[in-house]
Amino acid sequence: MLSQDSNDDTEDVSLFDAEEETTNRTRKSKIRHPVASFFHLFFRVSAVVVYLLCELLSSSFIACMVTIILLLSCDFWAVKNVTGRLMVGLRWWNHIDEDGKSHWVFESRKSTPQDSKPISEAESRIFWLGLIACPVLWVIFAFSALFSFRVKWLAVVIMGVVLQGANLYGYIRCKVGSKKNLTSMATSYLGKQFLRQNTGDGQTS
Secondary structure: OHHHHHHHHHHHHHHHHHHHHHHHHHHHHOOOOHHHHHHHHHHHHHHHHHHHHHHHHOOOHHHHHHHHHHHHHHHHHHHHHHHHHHHOOEEEEEEEOOOOOEEEEEEEOOOOOOOOOOOOHHHHHHHHHHHHHHHHHHHHHHHHHHHOOOHHHHHHHHHHHHHHHHHHHHHHHHHHOOHHHHHHHHHHHHHHHHHHHHHHHHHHO
16 A cells, blocks of 8 residues: 555656646747747748739839838848847847947847746747748849849849848857857867877877
8 A cells, every 4th residue: 555655656746747848848839929920020021022023013113122122121120129039039239339349249148947938949940940041032032133134123132132141140140159259169179179189199108
């Protein structure tokens, strides 16, 4: 009877742990910012759709160009200032100091066990998928416009590459750290490898 009770207690604990793990997994996979996730894709996908269907939607090149540039500008502002901070905890900006020098700042929110709002895996996938796929499409559009001699569309496509490429570059820098940090990490790693090899050679000899 005592052994049966102890087995029951063990089973209760394991079931409770499994339930808590399932709850945490569901919480991480849940989209916590549906509005931000929607607008993260809305502006950039709309710009691509308008570019592809502009000749069917309107015969005015100026109207299509202005619409695409407005969508790209709204996307740049929304991704840089809102969706990156909410969806993946990243932020980047530029400021000018008193000497007139321009400084780029890249920040990444570090998640801690005490953090009550962990980053959602579903939102992270949506963010990075939209952030990477659309600039790739604009690069393809740029080559297509160049080789098909659609010179009038080349300026619009370059605008798409620059605006969305800038956000992609900024958030990659936020994710992997600044170039200075990467250089110091690489130097430290190579130094450790060098010392380890010399130590190993000294031991073998």
